[in-house]
Amino acid sequence: MDRLTKFRDEMKKNGIDAMVIYNLEGSDQPSTWYISGFSGTHSLVFISQENAYISTDSRYFTQVKEQSSFTMFPITSDKRVKDILKFFIEKEEAKILGYNASNISVKLYNSLFGDLDIEEIKDCESIIQNMRMIKDSEEIKNMEKAIKISEDALQETLNHIKPGKSETEVCARLEYEMKMRGGELAFPTIAVSGARSALCHGKPSNKKVKEGEFLLFDFGARYNGYCADITRTFSVGTPSDEMVKIYDIVYEAQVKSVQAAKAGVIGADLHNVAWEIISDAGYGDYFGHGLGHSLGMDTHDGAGASPSNKKEIPEGAVITIEPGIYLPEKFGVRIEDDVLFLKNKNKVLTNFDKKLMII
């Protein structure tokens, strides 16, 4: 069943006559791209049971026709977004609308949906979220390409790292290598070393990389709309015994979690596989985040392997598996793969070696 047909089935179940997706400056780009094929940063999508429309401005008139099979209505200075929305509502006789509540600001909501001749408007973002969580083979190919770009870039970057280079410099190199291979950035790169590797979401700084430190990269390319998300932690020169010990615990937790990954597993249960290993080793207090999240057109693309997710992870989901231990003021280790959940098994999409590597 194609996406639009499935989406319309879900619209019926949710009791809405039409779905509105407004994408301003990329605010709802992934869902727009997913359902309509249009990858630009400004559009109004309107889907009823009979018709599917897309509006955009003059920057994108050519692109939208190339990318989308939806019927195009141009946004102009005479026909603004609100006028076009009213026209769609009237034409399709839509009384109950759905929208994505996470991807529209209160200000935009009021200006777009205020003063409409409708009965009700309701948040239906779960429709597209649930659909986007389950990837088809074309989507997996895009993710594999994003991962290959990321891994090739990391491999090349390793040739340019030496003590005395700053985190900012090695980060700039890694991002450059991804872009040279046709990737965009899936998210701002984390490149942190020494005590700063204990900062889960540390920004690269002008701190210089030193011998005997960990250097942690959490990074990923975006290709054709799909994201990679990979973490590797390297030892710059010979690691201390404590560094090796912590790395080994995280490595074991990561490998065992990957082994337990398959369609149908409860998110929280999978998290616990890693948590128990780390906790039994005495470091439970230093693993403060969830084991992983769904990945796709967004970096956090739905529920994943977190303590709060009591649902089964469905077949076709791609979830990151990324345990870590962070010893404040000392160092941190995290290892992250992107894993496709299948019936009774999984496929690890990332290929970069994850054993402790000295660079």
Next chain:
Amino acid sequence: MDRLTKFRDEMKKNGIDAMVIYNLEGSDQPSTWYISGFSGTHSLVFISQENAYISTDSRYFTQVKEQSSFTMFPITSDKRVKDILKFFIEKEEAKILGYNASNISVKLYNSLFGDLDIEEIKDCESIIQNMRMIKDSEEIKNMEKAIKISEDALQETLNHIKPGKSETEVCARLEYEMKMRGGELAFPTIAVSGARSALCHGKPSNKKVKEGEFLLFDFGARYNGYCADITRTFSVGTPSDEMVKIYDIVYEAQVKSVQAAKAGVIGADLHNVAWEIISDAGYGDYFGHGLGHSLGMDTHDGAGASPSNKKEIPEGAVITIEPGIYLPEKFGVRIEDDVLFLKNKNKVLTNFDKKLMII
């Protein structure tokens, strides 16, 4: 008068007891940074006439204390954001709250502000927007630094451009050079050549740069929270007569608009300075955007020199001046400087030569 004092004066004029700024994954980072000093990506700011509070999670406990003078309340698994907000409201006996309606999604608004014991909550984003539009000397220094990083990076990038390189490759180089100089990206870089230079917001592609084409860069670094925004259009090899003619028109429009820039000028009037020159030359239909926008902690930081802005541009504003002519399927030219508006004069913050340069 310091920022917080001025902000509290404006709160009184707007009739609110307290202002709430919620910043999730950087959703309201610039305003949070501006008023509290905290530059992280997760915080709840609460300002009353007597007190100013900031809450963040464990990633930022150290950083928030270093950066902000506001009283810190930690967000933990026991004390979540909503609990903390309720505590602030009760403690400060706040009945009328203000918030920024453009920087919070409907979903977040409902979960944060639903079910509170208050009388009213109203959009007060104009308070901080108006304050942020007028820059002090420290802010101008940051912008000058962001501009210097951008211009040095562009100068270096010119050494790496030759026919046969793709737009993506030269874009990757420019971004790399900005990052190597300590800049983040203010916005996604536009690097487009040949017929693609006629796309106002074109994304770099794998199209190769060729002799006899324009190559247009619209780019900028962000430094210490402040953005540069610069456009230069270069001729790769010898330009055609038509290319020279169009460049000269845009150049004249840009120079004359800069000459007319000073505090007190009406935004639309300044736009018209450029528009009349371009229109008189017969290309009015090919200059489809506003002359410029306010610049600061956001790339579009308030009203600027657009046809719709009937207000005076205040002293201390930094506005981009960026006329362009775009001939579909042929080429486009845009030249953009960042201009500080002063009493009876202005200061052009950008320094990169803007005469037609053959590379």
